[in-house]
Amino acid sequence: MVDNVGKAPETATGLAMRRLVSETGITEAQARELIGFLGPYNWSSLMREARMLKKP
Secondary structure, X not given: OHHHOOOOOOOHHHHHXXXXXXXXXXXXXXXXXXXXXXXXXXXXXXXXXXXXXXXO
């Protein structure tokens, strides 16, 4: 890919964090903490917990 020349590849944690933030509206810090607890590959659990954090 031409536009990624010289850049480090994105990690699974970074991808999961950006996706959690954009899909649920939680903060990056909250997303980082959830991923730290559950790991970046347990997507259904990450989404469930993120939705619980976002509830009023």
